[in-house]
Amino acid sequence: MCLDAVMNLPVSRYKYKNFTGTHVDEHVTGWLADDVSAVFPKSVSVCDKIFPLLDSDGEQLYEEDGETPRNFLMENVKEITMTEAVPTLWGAVQALIAKIAAIEAQLNH
Numbered sequence: 001m002c003l004d005a006v007m008n009l010p011v012s013r014y015k016y017k018n019f020t021g022t023h024v025d026e027h028v029t030g031w032l033a034d035d036v037s038a039v040f041p042k043s044v045s046v047c048d049k050i051f052p053l054l055d056s057d058g059e060q061l062y063e064e065d066g067e068t069p070r071n072f073l074m075e076n077v078k079e080i081t082m083t084e085a086v087p088t089l090w091g092a093v094q095a096l097i098a099k100i101a102a103i104e105a106q107l108n109h
Helices: 002-007 033-039 082-107
Strands: 012-014 028-030 044-052 071-080
Touching: 002 082, 033 044, 033 071
Parallel strands: none
Antiparallel strands: 012 028, 044 071
């Protein structure tokens, strides 16, 4: 079960859309919400999210008053909470350790 979950959740490399100016890092490695929901349906929720608006150096932009941060509200954002992934990864590591031990036992006989 755990090995299947790990094998069925691909790691992706992607770029955030730059229409909000919220992310300076153009290259991100992680999971896509649609892929996660296929393996861990409880780990993806949809919510409205407020993102800070950043300049090209990644610094917070402010309103003309110089004190109020500029933000961008994005509706219906898929958000990933990977609380199910940690025990699943733990189970996968345990299964792999058991397989390695079995192979070592065969080699030593």
